[in-house]
Amino acid sequence: MRAKVLPAEIAEDFKTSPEHVRVSIAAAMTLGLKPGNFFRNATCDCVNLLENYPAGCYANCTYCGLARERPGLAQDNTFIRVGWPVFPTDLVAEAVGSQEDRVGRVCVAMVQDKRAYPDLLDITRRIRRKSDVPISALVTATLLDEEKLLRIRDAGADIVGIGLDAASEEVFFRTRGRGARGPHSWSQHWEIARAARRIFGPMRVNCHVMVGLGETDRNLVDLFYRLKSEEISAYLFSFNPEPGTAMADVPRAPITRWRRVQLTKYLIEQRDLPREAVEFDEAGMLKHVRAPRALIDACVEEGVAFMTNGCPDRNGKMACNRPFGSYRPGEEFRDYPFVPTEEDQPIIRQQLGVKDLGG
């Protein structure tokens, strides 16, 4: 008798979490689950996992490839513009355990689904059983409370990430909340961020913040100061329109804006740039950053300001570098997944428009 073979797209419907997880292409390549190499010999030091359900995600964020109202089947769609192949969770856990020298961290990301929270615990425990590698939980704040955060910690996660994404309440409402026919609320996200900060400790909670969702630079700068004062990390992402989503036709932030936001964030967080040193125009966009030219030059030479923001490995070195996560390898770099080289520095300098920046 011939075995019935399910078409791939139907078969993937049944490969749900917690038995299966989606793995970022970069992580799948690193673990040897998918072929391929990285442009400029970049490495991927964090294994990013995503829960998988037939509907994708019941939230409806206007920029997200997993949005409920995005046309097409969830399994055919991309997330952050690339495919996320599905693998058995235990296979991934084995691969992580056997390659601990190459894996700096694992990140388990929730979606909006009633199964998402218990499955996050289950997946986290499966990874922990096979490996001591640090684990981040990238949580859906809407589904959580303080008690659940404690259980996430007890399951083995040492860092919590929260996809705040929007830099202001108004942008949040329009892109993620009721304005987008989505379930998320700004206040709930902050409540969970602060609860997580209490439970996990200073700089062990991070909020993802996207540049390009319609916020002003003033919104971003205000948020950087606010997060710093609460000892919560800000991880910057460059919005990149995902085909088929409600924001598919919205252009990305110009590269000069992106570089200046990266630099300003770095100066605020690492060099204690005072608030009055940042000047905005009438539209709330960065006009001048009154920092010594020598300091800006030093930042360009050091390069860290222009790298990906991400969770660290067990030695404190940034692990979650998401190579080519928010731009194609053939395009100009947005966040560098490695320390920019000497050849990159003149490009960064030009993109920053250093001469005009200081005012």
Add this chain to the structure above:
Amino acid sequence: MARIEGYDFPDDLWYHPPEHLWLHPERAGDEWLITVGVDAVGQDALGEVVYVQLMDAGRVVARGEAVGSLEAEKMVRPVLAPLSGTLSEVNGALMAAPRLLNLHPYDQGWIFRMRARDWEGEREELLHGEERVRAWISAELQAMKERR
């Protein structure tokens, strides 16, 4: 057909080791028409191809000149002409469906065709024949394992 650690290398093709290209020569009157693609190891190293960009047919190119680029999810590389000549055709089906390069590297995934200026002279730089191909690919795969 040579099968080396799971990778196929058809015997009738010529190979350009530095760029992992295959070439299929055909006599067309007084000229040699060469079909060019990426070999099995080359496509595997690239990863899943998502964009293919190529110059228009009719362009005269020198050996080593870029005629386009292949972009995978995490990698981009130029497509260099393995011979001097004139681009006679680019694979429109591949540009529309780049994954053909991964799925069918030796047939539907061909990249371009060119009329070679000096096939007999320039083919000296290429590899042909199972023994030579096997030696090259085995060494290449060994080096890749050591780099990992």
